[in-house]
Amino acid sequence: xxxxxxxxxxxxxxxxxxxxxxxxxxxxxxxxxxxxxxxxxxxxxxxxxxxxxxxxxxxxxxxxxxxxxxxxxxxxxxxxxxxxxxxxxxxxxxxxxxxxxxxxxxxxxxxxxxxxxxxxxxxxxxxxxxxxxxxxxxxxxxxxxxxxxxxxxxxxxxxxxxxxxxxxxxxxxxxxxxxxxx
Numbered sequence: 001x002x003x004x005x006x007x008x009x010x011x012x013x014x015x016x017x018x019x020x021x022x023x024x025x026x027x028x029x030x031x032x033x034x035x036x037x038x039x040x041x042x043x044x045x046x047x048x049x050x051x052x053x054x055x056x057x058x059x060x061x062x063x064x065x066x067x068x069x070x071x072x073x074x075x076x077x078x079x080x081x082x083x084x085x086x087x088x089x090x091x092x093x094x095x096x097x098x099x100x101x102x103x104x105x106x107x108x109x110x111x112x113x114x115x116x117x118x119x120x121x122x123x124x125x126x127x128x129x130x131x132x133x134x135x136x137x138x139x140x141x142x143x144x145x146x147x148x149x150x151x152x153x154x155x156x157x158x159x160x161x162x163x164x165x166x167x168x169x170x171x172x173x174x175x176x177x178x179x180x181x182x
Contacts, residue, residue, distance in 0.1 A: 003169050006113075009053055010166035016045055017159035024152035035148045036084040039091055042155065043080055043098055047073035065108035072101050088148070089141045095151055096137030103130025122168070126161035130154075 020038060028035035047070045054066035061067070076098040083090040107127030110120040133154050140146045 003173055005056055007166045007169040007173070009049070009056075010162045010169065013049055014159045014162035014166060017155045017162065020045075021152045021156045021159065024148050024155070028148055039084050039095070039148065039151075040077060040080045042151075043073045043076040043095075046102065047071075047077060063109070063112075065105045065112065069102055069105040069109070072098065072105065076102075088146045091148075092137045092141035092146045092151075096134045096139075096141065099134025099137060099154065100131045101134075103127045103132075103134060106130060120165070122161045122164040126158060129157060129161075133157075 020042060023034065024038055028038055050066045050070035050073060051060070054060050054063040054070060057063050057066070060070075076094065079094045079098075080091065083094040104127065107124055110123035110127055114120040114124075137146075137151070137154075140150070
């Protein structure tokens with residue numbers, strides 16, 4: 001795996017999250033069906049991206065945190081499909097539990113990559129933030145009517161972390177290219 005692939009992955013994940021957030025704050029506000037689709041799509045996308053990343057990074061067996069994250073996200077996709085029919089408190093429980101586990105696995109992936117690629121501090125921070133936000137979502141499930149837009153805020157912060165990581169990798173590529181050229 002090289003920096004260009006990782007930068008592309010992070011940029012793609014950021015773009016998806018930005019579109020997801022925009023839809024959550026616009027169309028989904030008036031369309032529960034679109035909101036439900038978005039809720040199921042988010043962990044499904046995460047499962048796909050973790051599987052692709054693991055394969056691109058040496059294979060599923062060589063990347064246990066990503067592989068497990070892909071499996072956890074796939075299972076969460078099914079759980080979310082069930083949860084959306086049971087209401088937002090159940091959605092928050094499922095999403096929160098997933099965010100905790102996925103965040104810890106993302107943190108593990110960032111730590112593993114740090115020595116080879118650098119630029120993983122944002123991903124480590126993102127994983128930590130995800131785990132903490134997930135715990136908050138689980139807690140909010142028992143409170144007054146949680147809303148999809150609260151989860152969209154979580155996705156927006158994730159997009160920011162992916163953009164930062166992609167930008168740092170891009171900067172490093174440009175700096176390395178300039179150094180080789182001189």
